[in-house]
Amino acid sequence: xxxxxxxxxxxxCKSGTSVKIECRSLDFQATTMFWYxxxxxxxxxxxxxxxxxxxxxxxxxxxxxxxxxxxxxxTLSTLTVTSAHPEDSSFYICSARxxxxxxxxxxxxxxxxxxx
Amino acid sequence: AQSxxxxxxxxxxxxxxxxxxxxxxxxxxxxxxxxxxxxxxxxLQLLLKYTTGATLVKGINGFEAEFKKSETSxxxxxxxxxxxDAAEYFCAVTPANAGGTSYxxxxxxxxxxxxxxx
Numbered sequence: 001x002x003x004x005x006x007x008x009x010x011x012x013c014k015s016g017t018s019v020k021i022e023c024r025s026l027d028f029q030a031t032t033m034f035w036y037x038x039x040x041x042x043x044x045x046x047x048x049x050x051x052x053x054x055x056x057x058x059x060x061x062x063x064x065x066x067x068x069x070x071x072x073x074x075t076l077s078t079l080t081v082t083s084a085h086p087e088d089s090s091f092y093i094c095s096a097r098x099x100x101x102x103x104x105x106x107x108x109x110x111x112x113x114x115x116x
Numbered sequence: 117a118q119s120x121x122x123x124x125x126x127x128x129x130x131x132x133x134x135x136x137x138x139x140x141x142x143x144x145x146x147x148x149x150x151x152x153x154x155x156x157x158x159x160l161q162l163l164l165k166y167t168t169g170a171t172l173v174k175g176i177n178g179f180e181a182e183f184k185k186s187e188t189s190x191x192x193x194x195x196x197x198x199x200x201d202a203a204e205y206f207c208a209v210t211p212a213n214a215g216g217t218s219y220x221x222x223x224x225x226x227x228x229x230x231x232x233x234x
Contacts, residue, residue, distance in 0.1 A: 004159075032220065043206065043224045044160075093159050103148060103167075103210060103220045107159040 023094030030096035120225035139207030
């Protein structure tokens with residue numbers, strides 16, 4: 001149980017275009033999802049926290065207009081990187097947490113974004 | 117606020133040797149502590165966690181960790197390394213019983229890459 005999927009696993013896009021990454025909880029309802037960014041040989045940096053049906057809470061320094069997060073249902077959250085630039089190239093990982101009162105996060109397999 | 121320090125960005129051991137990955141944390145409130153493993157180009161997999169109760173916790177793949185409050189440490193050990201243990205390991209902390217936007221937010225250490233030699 002507690003499986004989280006991400007799609008796509010890898011994506012290459014051109015500079016100036018937008019790309020959407022999906023995060024799905026496959027066998028549980030995720031009231032909260034987290035989006036992380038991982039630079040090469042670095043730790044995970046939390047970008048934002050999203051709760052189903054409400055606006056995401058972004059961490060300091062993360063541009064909310066550039067990284068659009070939608071958590072429209074209890075099993076799906078999306079991260080859209082708008083007007084992508086090469087510096088946005090990174091490994092993006094989502095995690096999901098179940099019902100209120102639980103603290104454990106289940107991580108997706110990650111999405112490798114390359115902007116050319 | 118929480119922070120996590122993992123001593124040693126790279127650790128190298130021989131197959132069959134003891135694995136010791138160090139983690140120290142800083143937290144103004146009681147912490148929940150976690151160890152995750154990440155294989156190349158994959159997400160994170162939970163190895164073990166400490167919340168309450170027994171301070172020595174056992175996880176998957178033969179790993180265990182001990183919460184030492186006096187030392188603010190949560191070091192990860194495995195008695196005998198296997199080639200398949202080669203990966204990157206992350207220690208993480210979240211404040212126990214936090215409410216609001218802090219609830220469940222993980223703070224990660226910098227990661228330790230474990231290499232296992234034949």
